[in-house]
Each structure stands twice: as structure tokens, then as C-alpha cells.
Amino acid sequence: MSELKITVIGAGSSYTPELIDGFIKNDFAQPIQICLYDIEQGEEKTKIIENFAKRMVNKTKKNINITSDMIIESALENCSFVINQFRVGFLDARIKDEKIPLKYGLIGQETTGAGGFFNAVRTIPEAIRIAQTMEKICPDAWIINFTNPSGIIVEAINRYSNIKCVGLCNVPYNMRIDIAKVLRTDVENVYCEFVGLNHLSFISEVYYMGKPILQSLIDKRVFASQLVKNIPKIEAVSDLIRQLRLIPSPYLQYFYFENEMFGKIKREVESGKGTRGEQVKKVVDELFEIYKDINISEKPSQLDRRGGAYYSTVAIQLIKALCSNTPTLQVINYCNNGAFSELSNKSVVETNCVIDYSGVRSLTYGSLPSQIKGLILQMKDYEKLTIESAVKGSKDLATLALLNNPLIHGYKNAACLINDMLSEYKDFLPRFN
Amino acid sequence: MSELKITVIGAGSSYTPELIDGFIKNDFAQPIQICLYDIEQGEEKTKIIENFAKRMVNKTKKNINITSDMIIESALENCSFVINQFRVGFLDARIKDEKIPLKYGLIGQETTGAGGFFNAVRTIPEAIRIAQTMEKICPDAWIINFTNPSGIIVEAINRYSNIKCVGLCNVPYNMRIDIAKVLRTDVENVYCEFVGLNHLSFISEVYYMGKPILQSLIDKRVFASQLVKNIPKIEAVSDLIRQLRLIPSPYLQYFYFENEMFGKIKREVESGKGTRGEQVKKVVDELFEIYKDINISEKPSQLDRRGGAYYSTVAIQLIKALCSNTPTLQVINYCNNGAFSELSNKSVVETNCVIDYSGVRSLTYGSLPSQIKGLILQMKDYEKLTIESAVKGSKDLATLALLNNPLIHGYKNAACLINDMLSEYKDFLPRFN
Amino acid sequence: MSELKITVIGAGSSYTPELIDGFIKNDFAQPIQICLYDIEQGEEKTKIIENFAKRMVNKTKKNINITSDMIIESALENCSFVINQFRVGFLDARIKDEKIPLKYGLIGQETTGAGGFFNAVRTIPEAIRIAQTMEKICPDAWIINFTNPSGIIVEAINRYSNIKCVGLCNVPYNMRIDIAKVLRTDVENVYCEFVGLNHLSFISEVYYMGKPILQSLIDKRVFASQLVKNIPKIEAVSDLIRQLRLIPSPYLQYFYFENEMFGKIKREVESGKGTRGEQVKKVVDELFEIYKDINISEKPSQLDRRGGAYYSTVAIQLIKALCSNTPTLQVINYCNNGAFSELSNKSVVETNCVIDYSGVRSLTYGSLPSQIKGLILQMKDYEKLTIESAVKGSKDLATLALLNNPLIHGYKNAACLINDMLSEYKDFLPRFN
């Protein structure tokens, strides 16, 4: 049976062993090749990962072939899936993404607010470039995108290439797991209906064994503690859920509890703990020390501190579904195509889809709930203007994008943030010259 | 484990043994009760069916309990599924539905054109009445509707009750089977994407083992012979398919080949063969002679001549799916809810859905193909006006409905047909007085 | 004050003196140049018209300069308005448009059904060519289009050029005049709200001195006789209006009373009276005899028999409005832009607009009435497919267009009509080779 080749873009990431672990723990009908690719600056780390991954595989009898390739064209050749997990500018850029907004009293976070905007503008042209390369070399392959901000990146790829692309995020799966824990049941018994955009989605119904139970969960106020790791807990969230009649993604706290979240970030930075990126950087350094150790051939427990729980679970579920004749329901980032009535067919949304070897189809949802419609529509406009700005290198469009982001607060901040962006990330933004 | 009660409305139909046969041939986790209900005029036939069905079951070891109940309220009590297969006015009304339009040179058919309109106007109030009774007695039960014209009946039930209702038709499944035969493969390897309304739907893509192959089938001109039984074959249909780039349901021949279809019906009537209803009546009489024979306890082969191949297959697939935690894809008549961009969320359409124990969700499709959009939109308007006319007993709305049906051809025919309807079906149309 | 140049395309038409007469009878702030243009085959008639027009003007003291120019580029130079009134293939082609459909038992008419389709397919490329020439020579000029089928031609120009274009038709104004006559009042006191497409529009409300009165007119059954000249009268139309609660354009009789209209046309042809085109041809020949007579310098009364009453009235009202700072309400064919909710923004519709020197804006109407929505949407699809077919020279698209026209009746007629078209109008359809 022919080999299934999976190419990992940004393979020098400390996450890669998590992915390898997932392939080891799952059974595939076909032999697997995992091809590791990174740019020159990531080559050294990729080599470390490659050797570690080979050790991981060798301990098992799995038919998994680890390769690496530093030339994008040959890395893509014959591949069926491309996993995007690169970060333009690596962790140093992320740390800037987090710190610049703090100067203006704004949330500094890698996917949300000004930081997410910086990240998006740097990443969009690169993501499109890879997809356009795929058009020539592996036009039928799927992109499975983890690169943040994932929803925006997927929409950019869809708008500027013909490559099939699915955005993945571990948040929806984590929310489902958390609800299963509350219900003391297996995750398979829980089905959550999602509505919204990546890092801006809500659960609008929970089915337990086929029965809708969200209202009863709300009535029992079980949500005081239900929130994914890494995101601070806010007391009033339980009241908010009762009033929304929806369970917001933890990232919604940046919108509904902006002051509190800003305070928390500020305190961590001032106390010397550093931004999340700075904290991650330390963990990553430790991880690479472990990966280098030729005596170690198992995914280290420290990797869990890195965040991104269930990252490989969702990736492998998706790849298996796309190879299978049995339809599976998953929550992914994909073309709206009518799922939510108020969004255009081409808008990328985070939504329930049915997946099998004939592809991905989003399920119909109907109208967006009125209590969140405005936020979702405005953020989608922000996303579209961000993509257009990044592609055209337009400062004016960048300003209009930021004016549509509720975490920016006004024209002056927008103007300052864009000036900072152009000076701080100059090398990554050639289109803006 | 608790019993699953299925109530059959219109149980005196000669089809019922087909349904019983389906329950016998499939395995269910729960014990089954099939409760047979019909109105007074159908009581005698229901008794014959009941006894025959009991003989069928007794030959097996299946845990199926056949009951009958002539009081609607107790028939509905504790039931989980209601199968609608009644016909208001029985076959005599069908024969009128077929004959009246012929007077005006129009297609006479039980689901399409003027005949389908007569059928709908008689049936809609009764279907709504049953659903509204269910609201009081079994509000969580599903209606599985076979009563024709199925799409209109489902939309009427949705608009005037809160009961969950799915419309079934054996045509999409038959088309899929026919394509599987062309491909010489099992039906499970074929997935067809449908677009349109009941008896007005098209296959817009065929997937074989996950790969889209419609264009290659068209290029090979394999469709010259691919058409469901009972519907006459037209030579030019293969050209039509090539130009539409869609495979029309056999019922679309009434629209695209109206003259030819009219000629065929006319010849059959003039030759003494009779309308389809008259032919069916003879088969039904023969069938009931068999059903009465206490020595017979197996579904007779003559039942296949009755039409409606795979009728029980699709019904039982659906019931099993609605009881299962594994999602299944089926083509049913259900709320659009965004599946087709140009139709309102509440419009009932024939479309691909994913089904499990948490319910039914239609898959997104996007925009209707421009070559069929106008026909579909106009027929949906016809359907809505028909429902409104039947509910209100409005002759004016009935006229407006018929003016929107492309098989009526003008105001004078509409006016004559409505006059005939009011005199010929007087007893069934109390709301029009 | 600078001269206002108006270029007439198809100036050899017998209608031109009607237009000249309109310019004479109205006052303009600026001096007027009317530049007559026609293709080579129309040159002789244009010369006759030019001389007659000069005599007409000379009898007055009006500042109107009649010129002619047989080179399109110089004819368009410096012009502010282009009046399209050309017919591809002249009256001979019209007569074919009327006769070919009769072979298949179908309506033969120059703007509707198969005849209108033939006319559209011939005309669309020519209309686009003129508009694209204007883009280079007079990009700010308006096209005022009378060339039939007017709505389709305007949409084709909008889709394939950036020239501002308004479609005019005398039917809405005639309907308003007829209603004013019924009310025994001046036309200025009557305002009619239109909904639909060109030759497929309805009056949905009539305001008399600011008060809505349609329902009271319907109650009084005043519409038995209210129909524009040249269109036969049908008895049942008064019932139809009562049930529609809308006044259909006379052209809607081809849809609602197809059999009766076909019978009338058939009888006229069989009786030797000829098609409308043949009748017109005789009138035109008489008219040109008069135009040649150097002793005559007034619009002859015979011109009224030609049809097209108020043709110059609506043209001059529009030109004056587009030069004025006072807003005027007129019914024209223009981009929908949201006027009717169910049609796309770019679809050309026949609707109420407000016009002044800053341009044309359609008034919002809201949802299409459900009793006519299906017909309008299907005909708009027919129109779009017709345009696409004509531009691409695609026989397949032509078939799909005809399948969407309710006056064609099936695939076989569509196939035959297209074969006839390709042989009968071969010289005018180079794109189909």
C-alpha cells in the first residue's frame, strides 16, 4: 500500500514530538512518512527534532518513516497533508507581539488584539506563498493549519490559493473534554455545537448521549471552574454564561474581561515572570536540552507545560477522517458556505463539520445568536481588512483593520501601533515599503 | 431495555408489509412495537395487514410486537416515531388527481403538476392535524413522512407545528443505487450530493471512494439508461445531463420533457391500460388477496410491482440513525437552514444531512446552480402558496399557487382546475366552503 | 452655454422623427446637437431622416442642430447621451423572430419567449461593443437604451462595460396614463409603484394625489379595459388582477394567457394580416415615403400606428432630469442595488428611481410579492444565462437559458429553436462558430 506523506512546515518547533507521539499512538492503514521542513534559521532545531523523532519511532514497530528536507519544493513532493506550524520571526517576534501593546495599556497576546494583528500581518504572505507553491507541486494535498492566528491564516490561504485548507485549534476539543469531565463521562458521549470564529467561538448547545443539556448545566452553575489551562479564571464568567446562554471560548475573556486580563498580564510582566512568550521560551530551551539527549526517546512530560494540550489528538483525528469512508464530526476552521446565515460563503468560521474521504462539509447552523452577532461580524471585518492589508502592504488598510478591532480603542492607538509595527518588524514586512 | 414504539398512520396501505419486512431484516438494540393506525374507512384493510404482519413476524425470532389501534390518541401514546403513509381519499382520489388534468391537456400525476396540487391541498390539513395531536401526546417523537407530495407535507408540518419531521422518498436512494450499478460497485462506495426539492432534485456531484467523478460519467455518456423504474425513458436525457452538468431526478422529466410525458400518459389511458393509479389499484387488490391468505407469511414478490423500491430501506436507515451515536449521511427532506443560500432557512429541501441520536443537521451546499435556480425558487413559491391556500381554504391563493407551477400553463387552466377541485373533492375540502 | 450632444444609434429607424419632435416640443437650457448614426445598411434611411428632421427643426426657432455621422468614433465624440434604438438585422430579423417559434406552437414575439431570445443573442454583443467604444471616447456619457429586449441589453452593458446606462420603455408610462384616464385626472397626479423586470413588471400600488388607491380600483373592477394599445385584451384579466392584487404589464399576458395570445398571433398570420413585424414593415414603408416628401416637415399622424406611444416623452423626461438639480421620479430599467430584496445588486430591474444631475438612484421596495417572485427570479436567471450565452457564443448556455424560460416548454423545443437560430441568423452570430 502506498505511503502517506505528511510534511510539517516549521518542524523545528518544540511541539513536533507531540505530533510524532500522536502518529505513534494511532494506527493507520498506510505506511506513514513524516517529512520535517523548516527555513534556514530553524535548521539546527529541526535536526535535533529529527533525531529525537527517529528515536521515538524506533522504540516502536510502527511503519513511520521520519525524513527531513530543507528545500520546500522537494519537501512538498508527493505529500498528502501539509501541517503548518511555523511562526514568522520565531518566539522573539511573539514576545514583541506581547510587549508592544502593553505600552499603550492594551492586551498583549499572540492571537488577539494588536499582538495577534502583528502576527497575522507577518504570517499571511508566507502562508499564501506556501499554498501557492503547493498549487504547483501537490495541488490535491490538504493544509492542516495550526499557525496562529489560525482562522485568519486559513481565510488568507482560501482567498489567495486553490489549496484545500482546514484550520485546527485545540480549544474546541479542550472545551469538550472539560464538559465531559463536568459530566463525568467519556468525551465521545459529548457533542458540542460551536458558533463563531477561531479564538472567538461559543458553545451554543451541549448534547449528552443525544440529549440537549446546556440549559440544565447553566442552571446548575457548573461553569465557574470550566476553563482551559493557561487562561486566567474570572469569577463573573458564570454570570456571563447564564446571561449569554452560551459558553464562550476562554479567549473571549480578552473581550468580556479586558481590564482584568490586562491587569493579569501586566502583573506577570512587572513581577519578572515575563510574558507568556518569555515563559514559553524557557520551557522550549529546557525541552530542546531533553530532545538532544540521545538516551531519551519518549515525549517528555515537560511538553505539557508548553500549552497546546490535545494538539496532536485533533490533528490525527482530522487526518484519519480525511482518509476514511466513515463520516466523523469535528469542530474545525473552514469556509462558512452558509453555516451561519449572516456571514459570507467564503468567510472562514469555527464550526461543526462532517469529514470523510470525500472532504469536509460544514453543517448548517442558521442565524447567529443576536447577543454575539455584532462582535462576530465586526471581528470578521477586522480579519478581512487585516488580510487585505498584509497582502497589499497597505498602512491605510492596516489602520482600518485596527479600527475594527474592539481591543484597540481608538484611532491614536491604531496609528501608534502601526508605526511600531513598521519599525519593529521591518524585515518581515517587505510589502509595506 | 425499553420498547421502541413506531406508529404507522395509514397502516391499511398495501406497502405496510414492505415496512414490516424491513424491521424483520434489520437488528435493533431495543424491542420494537409497530402500532398500526388507520381511519375508519381503512380499518378492514388494516386488520388484514395486522394479521399478515403478525404471521411475518412469528416466522422469525425477532422481538417485534405488532399492534393496531383505531384511536389516534392512544396509537400515538409513548411512540418515538410516527410513519406517515396515509393518502386522503385513498386510491380513488389519486385516480381523479391523475385524470382531471388530462382534460386540459396537462400532466396527470399524483405528486407533480395539478394532480400533485390536488393531493397536497387535501392532505395538508390532515397532516397538520396529526402533528398537532402529537404535540399533546408525544411531543418528542419524530414524524417520518412518506405521504405525498412529501416535501410540501413536511413544510406544512414544520410551519404549523413544533413536531420534528423528516420527509423520506425512495428516489434519491434509487438514483444512488443506479449509479452504483453503473460503476459496478456497492452502494456504500457511492456518495451523491443532492440539490433541490422533493421530486425536483438533482445530483450535482458523485463521489466514488471519496473521489468526484460526475464529469467523467457524463463524458462517458453513461446516463442514457440510468433512470428509476416506473418513469418512462427519454432519449435526449443524456444530452440534457451533459448540458446541465447535473443528473436530474426522474420526476424532472415532467418539466423538461412535458410533451413526451403527457403523450405517454395519454396513450396508456386511451389504450385501456389506465392511469398509474388505476394500474396500482389492480396490483393492490391482488396484494390484499395474498395478504388475506393465512398460509402466506412472507412479503409477496408482487409488492415490487407496486413501485416504491427501497421504501423500507430508507425508513429503517433513518430510524436506526436517529437511535445511534454514530453519525450517518442520508438524503432527506428537511429544513434548509442555510444549506442552499437562496432559499429561506425554513424552506424544506431535499438535501444531504448528517443524522445521529442528537438529531438531523443539513450540510451546507452554497449557492444553487444558476441553470436550475429559477425552477427551484419558483416551485418553492408554488409550494408555499399551496400550503397557505390549503390551510386558509383560499381559492385566490390556490390560483396564485397554480400560476407559479410551470406545468399549469396559464390563468384559464388554473381557474378551471380549481373549479374542478372544489366540486370533485368537496368532502375533503371543508375549509374552502 | 455649451452644446448638449445626443447621439442616436440606429438613426435610420422610422421612430427618429418622434424623438426629434420631442426635442422640439421641450425647452432645454443648452443648445442641442442631435447626431444621427447608423451602420452602412441604414445609411440611406438615415439620410432621409436627417433631411426630414432638419425640415422639422427649421420650421421652429429652436436651437437644435441636426447632424449625421457614419463613423461611430466621431459620432460619439463629445456626446453626453447615446440613444440606443438600433435593431440587429432590421425588421427582416424581427419577422423571423416572430415566425420561427410559431413552428413549434410557441409565442412569436420580438421581446418575449423564443423571439425575444433570438433578438437578445444577436443584439448583446453589438450593444457591448458600442458601450466599450464609449469607454474610450465619451466615458462619462449616459446610454439611454430603447433597443429590445431592453432590460437584458442594459444588464449586458452593465456587466461588460463601465458606461452608465438606463433602459427605457414606454410601457410603464402608458400604464400610468391609462390609470390617469380611468381616474379622469392628469398623469402628474398619479404615481405608480412598479415591481419586476422589463416587459415583466407589475404595478403594486397606485397613488392618487398622495393616497394609495389600488385596492379601491380593484374593488370597482375598472381594469377590464385598461390595457395598452397593440396588446390584445383578455376578459379574465380583471379576475387575475383581483387575485394578484397587482396590475400586470400588458406583456404579462404572454405568460398568464399564453394559449389565447398564441391563438391570436396564429390567426393573424393565417388570415394574411401577418406578424406584428410584417404589419410594422408596411407602416414603415409608408412613413419613409412621407419622410422623403420635401413638402412635409411635421411628424405624420401615421407614426402613431407604429406603436411606441410616448417613446419620446420618456426619453426627453429622462434627459432633462439628468441635466437638472430638481429630483424627479421615473420608472426605468436600472441596477437593482437592493431595491428588491431577492435580486442581486447588479441585476437590472424595472423600478421607480429618483433622478437628477447627480445621477440615478433606485428607491427601496423590499421583498418581491410572493405571488410573482418565482416568475421574476426565474426570468432573471433566464436573462443572465442569455447574456452569458451570447457573450461566450455557447450553445450549451443557450439551451440552459431557454430551459429557464416558461414560454419554451421543454428540452426538445429548446434544442430545435437553437438549431434554427444558428442556421437562420448565422451572419449575426459569429461567436457561435
Place this chain on the structure above:
Amino acid sequence: MSELKITVIGAGSSYTPELIDGFIKNDFAQPIQICLYDIEQGEEKTKIIENFAKRMVNKTKKNINITSDMIIESALENCSFVINQFRVGFLDARIKDEKIPLKYGLIGQETTGAGGFFNAVRTIPEAIRIAQTMEKICPDAWIINFTNPSGIIVEAINRYSNIKCVGLCNVPYNMRIDIAKVLRTDVENVYCEFVGLNHLSFISEVYYMGKPILQSLIDKRVFASQLVKNIPKIEAVSDLIRQLRLIPSPYLQYFYFENEMFGKIKREVESGKGTRGEQVKKVVDELFEIYKDINISEKPSQLDRRGGAYYSTVAIQLIKALCSNTPTLQVINYCNNGAFSELSNKSVVETNCVIDYSGVRSLTYGSLPSQIKGLILQMKDYEKLTIESAVKGSKDLATLALLNNPLIHGYKNAACLINDMLSEYKDFLPRFN
């Protein structure tokens, strides 16, 4: 000729003489009755106004009859226009509206942000009550609404009554005047295309003598100083306009320059100058001293300091247009009805309309500009949730409303503001108990 009766609700306002002055300065075909109505607490001021108004009229020969009536039913009898200019809770409530938000670092303003929300929630039930009274007494009369927040009040009236209602605001007219000043021309030569909602609208094109000139105005940077009185000037506004390619209403500064506007308000309060409401209160007291003076019979110049320039101009233009057979273009708050593609037909928007004695019709605009679409859609959701909350007296809906207002900043502020609202305006909010 019959008398035209205009009933003023909230006649005790210091603005009323401005309105009277407008009626005096304009000519009407009919004799005018202006009926002054206020609630009991406004009776004394109304009497002062009534006497002053009578003196104003007596100095002229105008056929204007000033009356007063403290019973709403008789005040409404036979009236053709109702002018809403009442304020629930008078200026004291306004001052609270301005001060409460300041506690939380939020903009305190009577129409925008939390203050506008308080005002809306108090006012909506009263506005609906008046409209529902009109349904019984003067069902054909128009409401001309000045009561703030005007757009929300008009939408509430539309949703909960059948009375025709137009919202007026002097801002669009002032913006047009300001542009005319920039162009050194008469206001009649300037036509502005508006897009958006009340106090949230933008000019998307300016026509001077029929020619679009916005881009050239932007290129000349003429907007640095162009802003209506009472709204502070921000330097960067000229950059903002260049990037938006739209001229925002002065009220948009609260959104684009929130920090700067908050600082300005804060400074005025801290310096002892007081909120705008406190400043107005002083002016009003002075004005009533003047109104009481029986020797004075002319509108005092101090009234201009009150704000609301051209208030009577727009009111009288509208009333005259609704009585006239000549269509006029005005910018008003009215049902969207398709004017802006992304808003529902029933949403009230600030838009260009054509008005005559047959009523009001909004002009089609097309899609909302992407740079402002998100803000407009979210604010419209805020408005709808506000109306629903006020009508139902729902604290939960009030929270959801505030979460959709970009000037509230998070759940905690929303919760605190609603608690304050319920205690501070207790007497005006009986539905919340």
C-alpha cells in the same frame, strides 16, 4: 382649506420657540394649528411657552393658531403630525446620564454609550405608549421624532406600533451646511450621501452641482476644521477621514477618539463648568426668564447657545415635503428596507430618502463600506437588544445590550452600570421590577 394640526409632545422644552419661529418663517398652503402638550410636571413651562409663542405669532399676519392641551387624547385628535421632543426625567435625568458613566471612566453623553443607553431604556416605553395611543386617535398621522436617542426611539415605535414615524436629527443638515461653507456655495448646491445610523453616520460622497467631489476635498485636507458645534475638535480627524474615505458624523469621535473625548468631558466636570446637561440647564433657565417677559415676542439669540442649530429647519422641510406633490431628498432616520444590503428591512437607519405626499422612500445604497460595516452592525445589534430589554424590563437583555456597545468595555462595567440604572432611575423603570 382645512387646518393642519401639529401636536408637540414635550412642548415645555426651551426649544419650542425655535419650532414656532420656523413655522412663522415658512409659508404653508393650509392654516396651521400648533397644539402644545406636556405631562403634568411640564405644564407650567408649557404655559410660559404657549404665551410666548402666541406673542411671536401675533406680531405676524401668519395663519397660525397656538393651542395647548394637557390631555394626550384630545391633543392628538385630528392631528396630522406629532413632533416628539420630550425627555423622560427632564434635564435632571440627562445630567445623571452624563455623570454615572464617568464613575467607571466611561464617556458620559446623552445619546451615546452608557448615558444614551439609560436615556433609551427610560424613553422607549413612553414613546411606544404615545404611538399606540395614536393608533386609536390619529392612525394616519406621522410622528416626527427628535427625542433622543432618535434612531433607537424610531425603531422602537416601528416595532411596536403601526404609526408612520420619521426620526430627525440636525447633524446631517449641519454637516451639509459645513461642506457648503467649505465650498463657498449655497447648501442647495450640495448633496451628501449618508450611510449608517443616527449619531453613527458617515458621508460617503459629496455632490457639488451634480458632480462627485469627496475625493478632491479629501486630497485638499479641508476637513481639519469641519465639525459641528458643541463637539470638540480632534487634530487627527483629518487623517482618519483620508483613511476612511468617509466623513464621519461628529458623534463618531466618541468611538474613534474615545480617550480624548473622555478627557475633555472629565476636565469640564472637574473644572466646575459641568456636564453638557448642567451647562444647558443654565441656558434653559435664562431662556425661560426671557420667555416669561411679556415685552419680548421674538426668538432670543441665546437659544442658539442651546445647541440644535437648524432643528426647526429640518422639521419644517420634512412637514412641507410630506404635504407636497414635488419630491424632495432629505436625510432622515427611517426603515432600511433594503437601502443598506447588510441590514434587515425593518432596521432604522440614517439615510437619504425621497419624500412627497405619498410618503417616504429610502434610496438604495448597496453594501455597507467594509471599513465601517462591523461597527454599524454591532451598534444595530446593541440598539435592538436595548429596545427588547426596555420593553420586557429584562436585566439580562440589558447586559447583553451593553456588551454589544463598544463604549462600555467589558462585563464588569455592564453589570455595575445596570445596577446603578436600576437604583438611580427607579421611578422611570417600572417594567424592571
